[in-house]
Amino acid sequence: MINRLTTNQRAYLAGFLDGDGSIYVRLKPNTDYRFNYQIAPFVVFFQAKKEEDKFRKLIALIGGGVWRERKDGILEYTLNRQADIKDFLQQIKKYLILKQTQANLMLQILDRKKKMKDRQNFIELAELIEKFRTLNYSKKRIKHNLTP
Amino acid sequence: MINRLTTNQRAYLAGFLDGDGSIYVRLKPNTDYRFNYQIAPFVVFFQAKKEEDKFRKLIALIGGGVWRERKDGILEYTLNRQADIKDFLQQIKKYLILKQTQANLMLQILDRKKKMKDRQNFIELAELIEKFRTLNYSKKRIKHNLTP
DSSP: OOOOOOHHHHHHHHHHHHHHEEEEEEEEEOTTSGGGEEEEEEEEEEEEGGGHHHHHHHHTTTOSOEEEEOTTSEEEEEEOOHHHHHHHHHHHGGGOSSSHHHHHHHHHHHHHHHHOOSHHHHHHHHHHHHHHHHHHGGGGGOBOTTOO | OOOOOOHHHHHHHHHHHHHHEEEEEEEEEOTTSGGGEEEEEEEEEEEEGGGHHHHHHHHTTTOSOEEEEOTTSEEEEEEOSHHHHHHHHHHHGGGOSSSHHHHHHHHHHHHHHHHOOSHHHHHHHHHHHHHHHHHHGGGGGOBOTTOO
16 A cells, blocks of 8 residues: 655655666466566665665655665665556656656556457557666666765 | 755755765865865766656756766766755755755855864864765665665
């Protein structure tokens, strides 16, 4: 469950997600699923372990996600339930500037996924998911190594 | 000159700065300055070149800074005038969560810098500036290389 956010919280979290978050969908090969792929959507926030207290305070605004500490000392907070992702993005999307396209694409994918009936629907969905690759590609190459 | 920001813009920009911005002061050896150091404060925002249009839209909210394109394809937008930094941080600081300490430290440094009279004042100021190193240290090591 995602918290009901105030207007300021929505604007703040939109800025934070635009600055350092990620919205994406993974297609994972998995024969337990229909059409042999699991469709796994994510909204992820990152922060250095040393900022854990403040980061937890920030994340407490949201609710609903899961924590992970990576081996490189980065904390990740992930929304991975479809209802949570949908609720969160619907609350903040009008405040997004950099990632509004991704948010709308994600909402479209979640909607199509729900209505998916046949292999043709699945292929169309996979094509939408492929769009994230183009949208997100350059982001991963930003390295903050020039900040003193 | 920094624009007069709405409440939502303040909250958004605080989130964006918390996510991906940087607040710091450089002490640059320079014999043209009193005590042989230039005190250079900065607030910087970063973004990949491919997001230039959206990033410029975002930055247009603020006003007052300078653009730079780094050789690695990252765009930087920097506030480097003291009056601008002060005005901007005063407008957004109550919405900051991760970098509120840095914002307050910067405001304190700008205030002390203005009142600086003698070498003792300069040394105290240099000690305050040194605090940024501890506050910002881990941030530069975050690499977004696990985002697909």
